[in-house]
Amino acid sequence: xxxxxxxxxxxxxxxxxxxxxxxxxxxxxxxxxxxxxxxxxxxxxxxxxxxxxxxxxxxxxxxxxxxxxxxxxxxxxxxxxxxxxxxxxxxxxxxxxxxxxxxxxxxxxxxxxxx
Amino acid sequence: xxxxxxxxxxxxxxxxxxxxxxxxxxxxxxxxxxxxxxxxxxxxxxxxxxxxxxxxxxxxxxxxxxxxxxxxxxxxxxxxxxxxxxxxxxxxxxxxxxxxxxxxxxxxx
Numbered sequence: 001x002x003x004x005x006x007x008x009x010x011x012x013x014x015x016x017x018x019x020x021x022x023x024x025x026x027x028x029x030x031x032x033x034x035x036x037x038x039x040x041x042x043x044x045x046x047x048x049x050x051x052x053x054x055x056x057x058x059x060x061x062x063x064x065x066x067x068x069x070x071x072x073x074x075x076x077x078x079x080x081x082x083x084x085x086x087x088x089x090x091x092x093x094x095x096x097x098x099x100x101x102x103x104x105x106x107x108x109x110x111x112x113x114x115x
Numbered sequence: 116x117x118x119x120x121x122x123x124x125x126x127x128x129x130x131x132x133x134x135x136x137x138x139x140x141x142x143x144x145x146x147x148x149x150x151x152x153x154x155x156x157x158x159x160x161x162x163x164x165x166x167x168x169x170x171x172x173x174x175x176x177x178x179x180x181x182x183x184x185x186x187x188x189x190x191x192x193x194x195x196x197x198x199x200x201x202x203x204x205x206x207x208x209x210x211x212x213x214x215x216x217x218x219x220x221x222x223x224x
Contacts, residue, residue, distance in 0.1 A: 004157075033211065042119075042203060042216040043158070056211055091157060093212075104149075104212065106157040 004029075004094050005074075006107035013082045013114050021110045024074040025094030032075040033104065034067060037089045046090075049075060082114045117142040121204050121215035129223050132194050136218045138204030139186040148180055148187050151203040153217065158203055161189070194222045 005024040013019050025032050030051055035043040045059040049069035060067065064082075069075040079086055089111050093104040118141045128134055140148065147165045151158035162171045164180035164187060171178050175194075180187045191198055201217040 035212075035214070043205070043212075043214040045211045045213065048211055056209070059211075105160070106151075108157045 004092055004105050004107035006090075006092050006110050008110060009108065011110055011112045013112065015083060015114060016081050019079040019082050019086070019112055019114075021077040021079075021090050021092075021112070022074040023077070023092030023094075023107055025092075026105050029094035029096050029105070031095045032069050033093045033095075034075070034077050035091045035093065037091060037109075039088070043091060046077070079112075082112075084114050087112055087114045117206065117208055117213040119204055119206050119213050119215035121202075121218050123218060124216070125219040125221070127221045127223060128194060130194060130196060132222075133190065133192045134194060134220060136189040136191075136202050136204075136220070137186060138188070138215055140204075140206045140213075141185065142206045142208035142213060144208045145182070146207040149205045149207065149212070150178055150187070150189050151205065153201045153203055161202075191220075194220075196222045196224050198222050 004026055007022050011019055032049045034046040036046055037043045047060050047067045048056040051069055052071050064080045066078045089109045091109045092107045095104045120139050122137045147163050149163050150161040152161055162178045167180055167182040175192045178189045199222045201219050203217045204215045205212040
């Protein structure tokens with residue numbers, strides 16, 4: 001049973017380009033969460049999705065950022081027209097319905113560098 | 116706004132020492148408090164606490180929650196160099212986790 005899979009592991013984009021980050025949750029998990037970790041800071045919640053639904057996007061910047069979790073395929077976090085301040089590690093976590101006793105399972109993250 | 120505060124921000128001790136990491140929180144609709152260890156990559160799960168006063172233990176690590184005073188501690192006894200990491204505290208409320216900034220623990224051989 002593979003864990004949460006994120007790709008790519010590292011992504012370099014020039015300012016103004018688009019970044020697409022993918023997250024495949026654990027088998028049987030239908031809830032996906034995206035977090036951003038800026039250098040020397042804690043993880044900050046961005047968005048919570050279930051299949052085909054955005055449940056809570058209160059942590060998403062209002063512009064340039066979007067997320068989806070389609071019926072088939074991975075969850076995608078999309079950042080348009082990236083800027084240097086978007087450079088961070090983006091982590092995805094998944095859980096089955098409700099928080100299980102072992103907590104959320106995190107992927108290894110995608111490290112985005114904007115040059 | 117939900118808030119999680121960890122202290123100290125960083126801690127340097129010698130191998131064999133015992134350390135206590137602190138986490139205080141303010142969160143709406145508290146559901147659970149979780150501790151994670153983060154080395155280079157993804158946070159790895161340590162403990163999930165939902166009830167006050169019940170200690171959870173795993174080897175040299177233990178943790179306890181006080182829901183009245185809104186804090187938790189993580190203890191590590193007989194520390195080893197492999198314990199060097201950032202320890203993150205997170206609180207679940209309103210179906211999302213709020214993380215503290217972490218405590219960076221460094222163990223000197």
